[in-house]
Amino acid sequence: MPAESLLDIxxxxxxxxxxxxxxxxxxxxxxxxxxxLHEAHRYALPVKDYLRLAVDTAGTQFSDLNGYEMxxxxxxxxxxxxxxxxxxxxxxxxxxQTYPGTRALFPPVIDDMLYWxxxxxxxxxxxxxxxxxxxxxxxxxxxxxxxDDGSEYKSFTVPEMxxxxxxxxxxxxxxxxxxxxxxAIRTSYEFNRRARLDMLTPFAARVARELELSxxxxxxxxxxxxxxxxxxxxxxxxxxxxxxxxxxxxxxxxTLSYKHLLYWLVxxxxxxxxxxxxIGNYDALYQWMGLFQPTITGFVSxxxxxxxxxxxxxxxxxxxxxxxxxxxxxxxxxGKLIGITRAETIEELREAGGDVAEEDRxxxxxxxxxxxxxxxxxxxxFKDTRYIFDYTS
Numbered sequence: 001m002p003a004e005s006l007l008d009i010x011x012x013x014x015x016x017x018x019x020x021x022x023x024x025x026x027x028x029x030x031x032x033x034x035x036x037l038h039e040a041h042r043y044a045l046p047v048k049d050y051l052r053l054a055v056d057t058a059g060t061q062f063s064d065l066n067g068y069e070m071x072x073x074x075x076x077x078x079x080x081x082x083x084x085x086x087x088x089x090x091x092x093x094x095x096x097q098t099y100p101g102t103r104a105l106f107p108p109v110i111d112d113m114l115y116w117x118x119x120x121x122x123x124x125x126x127x128x129x130x131x132x133x134x135x136x137x138x139x140x141x142x143x144x145x146x147x148d149d150g151s152e153y154k155s156f157t158v159p160e161m162x163x164x165x166x167x168x169x170x171x172x173x174x175x176x177x178x179x180x181x182x183x184a185i186r187t188s189y190e191f192n193r194r195a196r197l198d199m200l201t202p203f204a205a206r207v208a209r210e211l212e213l214s215x216x217x218x219x220x221x222x223x224x225x226x227x228x229x230x231x232x233x234x235x236x237x238x239x240x241x242x243x244x245x246x247x248x249x250x251x252x253x254x255t256l257s258y259k260h261l262l263y264w265l266v267x268x269x270x271x272x273x274x275x276x277x278x279i280g281n282y283d284a285l286y287q288w289m290g291l292f293q294p295t296i297t298g299f300v301s302x303x304x305x306x307x308x309x310x311x312x313x314x315x316x317x318x319x320x321x322x323x324x325x326x327x328x329x330x331x332x333x334x335g336k337l338i339g340i341t342r343a344e345t346i347e348e349l350r351e352a353g354g355d356v357a358e359e360d361r362x363x364x365x366x367x368x369x370x371x372x373x374x375x376x377x378x379x380x381x382f383k384d385t386r387y388i389f390d391y392t393s
Contacts, residue, residue, distance in 0.1 A: 004042055004043055005043075006043055006053065007264075009043060009044075009050070009051070009053045010054070010055050011054060011055070011056035011067075012054060012055070012056055012071055012075045013055075013056060014055050014056075014067075014071060015074075016055050016056075017036075017051070017055050017071070018032075018036070018055075018074060019032075020032035020077060020100040020103075020104050021033060021036070021072045021075060021099055022075065022099055022103075023104075023250070024142060026100050026182035029070050029101035029102070030100045030101050031101070031189075032101045032104060033100065033101025033102065033104040033301050034101075035103070036050075036243045037104050038306075042133050043250055044134075044136070046108070047105060047107075047108060048068050048108040048391045049068075049102055049267075050106075051067045051068040051071045052066045052068045053067065054065045055067030055068070055071055055336045056069060057070050067195075068108075070104075071105070072109070072199065075095055075099075075102050075105070076091050076094075077091075077092045077102065077105060077109050077119050077354070078091055078092055079092070079096055079109055079112035079113045079115075080113065084113070086317035089113070090291075092109060092113075095115055098105065105378065106226055106279070107125040107372065110200060110204050110209075110278050111204075112202055113200075113201070113204075113374075114204045114205060114208065115324050116186050122147065122208075122209060122212055122215055124212060124328060124329055124330065125212065125327075126212060126216050126219055126348070127215070127217050128277070128325070128327040128342075128344060129194065129219055129223070129277065129279060129327055129329075129340070129342065129346065130219070130289045130342075130347065130348050131154075131342060131344060131346060131347055131381055132347050132348070133347070133348040133349075133350060134135045134347070134348070134349065135350050135351075136348075136349050137352055138349070142273055146387050150370070163364075164256070167367060173326070176227065176349055176378070177227075177377055178294070178349070178351055178375050178377040178381045179213050179218055179373045179375070179376065179377065180374070181211055181214035181218070181372055181373060181374055181375075181376065182207070182210075182211045182214070182373025183204050183207050183210060183211070183370070183372065183373070184373070185200060185206070185207060187200070191236075192290065193351035195344055198331075204372075207284055209373055209374045211333070211334070211372050211373070211374065213214060213330065215348075215374065215376055216329050216330075216331055218333040218376065218378060219277065219346060219348065219378050220329055220331045220332055220338070221331075222378040222379070222380065223235065223279075223338060223340065223345060223346055223378075223380075223386050224338065226245070226380065226383075227378060227380050233383075234336070235386040235387060235388050236387055236388065237336070237387075237389075237390050238264065238387065238388070238389060238390065239390045239393040240253075240256075240257060240260045240264075240389065240390060240391040240392075240393070241253065241260075243263045243264065246263060247259045247260055247263050251391070253328060253391075253393055254391070255282070255391070256290070256391045257335075260391070261291075261337075261389065261391075264339070264389050265324065266385075268339060271286055273341050273344075273382075273385045273386075273387075275324060275339035275340065275341065275342060275387070276322060276323075276324060276325065276340075276341060276342055276343075277324070277327055277340050277341075277342040278324055278325070278326050278337050278338065278339050278341070279327045279328075279329050279332050279334040279337070279338040279339075279340070280326065280328065280329070280332050280336070280337045280338070280342075281328070281329065281330055281331075281333070281334060282328060282329075282330060283334060283335075284328075284332065284334075284335075284336070284337055285326065285328045287391070288326050301320075304355065326363075334388050334392075334393070335387075335390060335391060336388050336389065336391070337388070337389040337391070338386065338388055338389075339386070339387045339388070339389060340385055340386045340387075341382075341385040341386075343371070344381055344382045345380065345381060345382065345386055346378055346379070346380055346381065347379050347380075348368050348376055348378055349376060349379065350375065350376050351374075351375035351376070352378075353371055
């Protein structure tokens with residue numbers, strides 16, 4: 001069922017949205033927590049974003065906060081110690097134990113606690129590969145495919161009364177396969193009663209990293225092999241040694257050659273799909289870093305010698321849209337670089353409400369479960385914006 005419009009969310013006082021979560025009756029609090037979860041998922045939003053839109057902070061002493069931040073204050077759910085303000089993190093543990101409905105906010109509170117405690121910085125990040133990431137409300141999505149007619153591909157001067165070139169976008173009855181990624185940490189009643197929440201930091205960090213790695217693996221599989229839409233097949237591959245003749249030097253198999261790599265990048269730009277992002281594994285990262293090893297020969301380039309002698313300066317060409325960024329991904333194939341035009345290659349679709357069952361159980365049981373899971377799918381936007389450079393042959 002499609003999600004309802006976000007414009008239908010009515011701002012209310014925090015007491016109206018969350019008041020029953022603080023009921024001393026455990027059953028009432030738990031029921032309120034489940035209603036909060038389902039209300040957020042009805043709009044295809046995580047609880048954190050739903051509270052930002054649903055809680056009205058205007059005219060209160062918390063007017064400088066957003067709705068989610070005001071909700072944490074109202075429920076006494078701090079995400080870090082602030083002794084100057086008299087706030088201790090242990091208060092959050094007490095809230096989760098006293099009012100079971102508040103466990104609907106357990107995952108975002110742990111996420112925020114993780115941020116303040118470690119300021120975690122993932123080495124492998126899927127956002128560096130994506131053109132866009134958006135939320136959908138169902139497990140599958142009908143989508144449009146750009147069907148470019150080669151004769152209509154380029155813009156050009158249109159004569160008077162002439163025909164304007166048209167690119168067509170056609171709807172195909174294709175679906176994007178969705179897969180669930182993630183894991184969870186379940187804490188016992190005794191742990192929550194006696195332990196501080198920040199003891200979960202190393203475990204939460206591991207869960208977050210494993211989730212990211214799983215998503216990256218699915219994304220790279222789609223980039224290399226194509227999605228299931230029958231629109232785009234596997235990405236083409238070129239071997240480094242195939243450029244030996246135009247480059248004028250033979251490449252060593254297994255060693256990344258700067259001249260061959262540069263020639264490949266120029267050819268991609270010549271094809272009107274310049275590579276701005278290169279994806280490779282950690283061994284490829286080592287090869288890439290080796291390209292920057294300094295060499296001192298005592299000579300300058302021919303262009304520089306001419307400039308020094310005559311004052312005639314040649315400007316370095318700049319045909320690329322910007323620096324070519326290397327993105328490391330352990331899921332990338334060995335000995336290969338995946339070159340993409342990032343803004344035109346792949347889209348991430350995230351299903352809203354995929355973990356509602358786990359959250360419900362966390363509210364109803366004596367245990368508290370920290371779930372980090374996402375249901376995602378990946379679809380290619382254009383089929384000609386990815387190319388593989390194989391430096392092993």
